[in-house]
Amino acid sequence: MTEREFLLPDLGEGLSEAEIVRWRVAVGDIVTVDQSVVEVETAKAVVDVPCPYAGRVVALHGAEGEVRPVGQPLITVAEPADVDAPPAGHAVYREEERAGSGNVLIGYGTGHGGSGCRRRSRLAAVTHAPGSSRTPVPHVPTAASPGRAVPPPNSGLPTPAVAGQDPGAPAAAPSLVISPIVRRLARERGVDLATLRGSGPGGVVRRADVEAAGTATGAVGVPNPVGATGSARLSAVPDLPAASAHHPARLDAATAGTEDLVIPLTGVRRVIADKLSRSRREIPEVTIWVDADATGLLATRAAINVARPDQPVSILALLARICLSGLRRYPRLNARVDTEAQRIVQAAGVHLGIAAQTDRGLVVPVLRDAHRLTTAELAAELAATTAAARSGDLPPARLTGGTFTLNNYGVFGVDGSTPIINHPEAALLGVGRIVDKPWVVDGRLAVRKVTQLSLTFDHRVCDGGVAGGFLRHVADCVEQPALLIAAA
Incomplete structure (x- = not known):
């Protein structure tokens, strides 16, 4: 038998390993060229890996949750010439047609990617480790399962029985758990x-x-951040992991207090730890802050959205626009320090990073050449980019190369922070929640919408005069958005 091993490819951006999140095929499946066979999580994102070979899957190298180095075997495939004819009643594999829509299953039309394959039950692949000798339970396709071949009538495939169910009654579909x-x-x-x-x-x-x-059932859940008003939430608050340093997982009464919860430092979590530790080691950072009256900013946003309901803008988009205005006036903050060459490199354009909390940890997707975007374009790009980051759909290249970061920690219901700079950048603007506070306006006390702004900067790049000037400009624009027009 002629077999070919597909090695975990170089995923770019200097990544040396990836964690197997989910196998999309099982031993015995027929795969086509460029079909996605596994979902892996790198230090940057979750990506699908296509196989360059066609044939029958002979072996899967690694279980879900296992970390595989780049260049090591990922999957072994027997070439099409060595693939035995499939059993009667199953879809027949045919050589991939390179033209048209791609892979073809005789009798079931065309498909794309992982949908065009004959495979054993996904439920069995998930429940049993690859290579297990246990007999898989055949999957019962339904109309809600797109892209899966339905066995022909009288194909001989048994229907999985459910414990306690009348054998003569229709079988209930088993719970399908992939993640x-x-x-x-x-x-x-x-x-x-x-x-x-x-x-x-x-x-x-x-x-x-x-x-x-x-x-x-009364299980202990994780509360959403509180304290921020609806208008003050600059973006949606994602669900937090069920177990974390602040919200440990629920323990049974018999084991409570007897065992430590061990969380492996792998994948994105490890990269976050390494990058933040490096930032603290290398960058002499300073944080300054100021309170700002955001009442005018909220009113400006409302007026824009009334005038252009088809192109709504968020508070975060307006803050991004204000950051860009500040960096145009104080470009020293849009830089990085090259320690080897002992020089400061000031970026020609602004590649704006937006800190986003996801199920896999904190990531910073980058809006390339943000200085070239209009406010409406900024709003659209921010919405699309943060949504893609939380769903894990961003490629690794979109998570690197930033020159300045905007961090909206106000969505967690907190007022202030002293954030760590996103290495190797030189500065980061943090925004707290917007809340009602007493404020003096024209010599009189009033209730206003107030937020705290903080700027953390690399003291090697500039001194307090530049950093203070930038933060004061940002605060002035928050309080009087008309200044944005004057500064343009």
């Missing part, structure tokens, strides 16, 4: 996955299904 995060969350919250009906495509059990079941 290891969902399985872990279910264990932590004491939720029986077999009792859940998934809300995802094809009945897949999603994280929200587990959280809803945990709430219904």
Whole structure:
């Protein structure tokens, strides 16, 4: 038998390893050229890896959750010439047609990527480790399972029986769990996955299904950040992991207080730790802050959205516009220090990083050449980029190369912070929640919408005069947005 090993490819950006999140194929499956075979998590993002070979899967190298180095075997495929004819009643594999829509399954039309393959039950692939000798339970396709070949009538495939069910009654579809995060969350919250009906495509059990079941059964959940008013929330607050340093997972009464919770420092979490530690070691950072009356900024946003309801802008987009104005006036902050050459490199354009909290940790997607975008374009790019970052759809290249970062920690209901600079940048602007506070206006006390702004900067790049001038300009624009027009 002629077999070919597909090695974990170089994923770019200096990445040397990746963690297997989910296998999209199982041993015995037929794969086509460029079909996605595995979902992996790198230090930058979650990506699908396509296989360059066609044939039958002979071996999967590594289990879900395992870290594989670049250049090591990932999957072994027997070439098409050595693939035995599939059993009767199954879709017949045919050589990939390079023209048209791509891969073809005889009798079932064309498909794209992972949808065009004959495979054993995904449920079995998830439940049993690769190479397990246990007999898989065949998957029962439904109309809600797009892209999966439906066995022809009388194909001989048994229908999985459910314990306690009348054999003559229609079999209930088993709970389909794909994500290891969902399985872990279910264990932590004491939720029986077999009792859940998934809300995802094809009945897949999603994280929200587990959280809803945990709430219904009285399981301990994680509270959303509080304290910020609706108008003050600059972007949506994502769900936080079920277990963290501040919100440990629920423990059974018998084990509470007897065992430590061990969380491996891998993947994105490890890269975050390494990068922040390096920043603290190398950068002599200073943080300055100022309170600002954001009443005018909120009013400006409301007026823009009334005038252009088809192009709404967020407070975060206006703050990004203000940052760009400040960096045009104080370009020394849009820089980095080259320690080897002992020089300061001032960037020609502004590549604005936006700190975003995701299920995989803190990431900073970058808006390239943000200085060239209009306010409406900034708003659209911010919305699309942060959504893609939280869903893990951004390529690694979109998570590097920033020159200045905007961090909206106000969504967590806090007023201020002394954030760590996103190495190797030279500065970071932080924005706290916007809340009602007493404020003196024209000599009289009034209730205004107030926020705290903080600037953390690299003291090697500039002194307090430049940093203070930038932060004061930002605060003035927050209080009087008309200054943006004057500064343009």
